[in-house]
Amino acid sequence: MGVGLSVLAEGHLPVFATGPMITAMHTSRVSPHLPKKLVKRRSARVKLTIPITIAASDDFVFGSETVSVSKHGAKIRAGQFAGRLFYGEELSICVRGASRESKPARIVWLDKTDAGHCGIELKEPGDVWGLYFP
DSSP, rough: OOEEEEETTTTBBESSSSSSOOOOBSSSOOOOTTTEEEGSSSSOOEEEOOOEEETTTTTTEEEEEEEEEEEEEEEOOOGGGGOOOOOOOOOEEEETTOOOEEEEEEEEEOOSSTTTTEEEESSSSSOOSSOOOO
């Protein structure tokens, strides 16, 4: 028997029609019982490589690049420097070759494999990457 699905008013996630009823609002705290594929993101992701400079809280500065970007953050390739970063660390992000100022961010995800990727969340969502996100 498949899972029934119905959509509520705008601003709500889908609700399962079978099993326990779960309703989750669009917030950063979403019910851990919802399957990941049903949890909507705050903004779309775009696969885009953008050269950036990262300044970590311990005055450690290094060059990196994005793997994907969104209005609220990015997945970055930290490479060999990933081991020096930690979850929750405050950073400054600056797009290289652009006249934009640096933007505050924090690390919200660290790749547990050898890829050296991490996820950053911008303190103030907006046009950091030179793209328009609705």
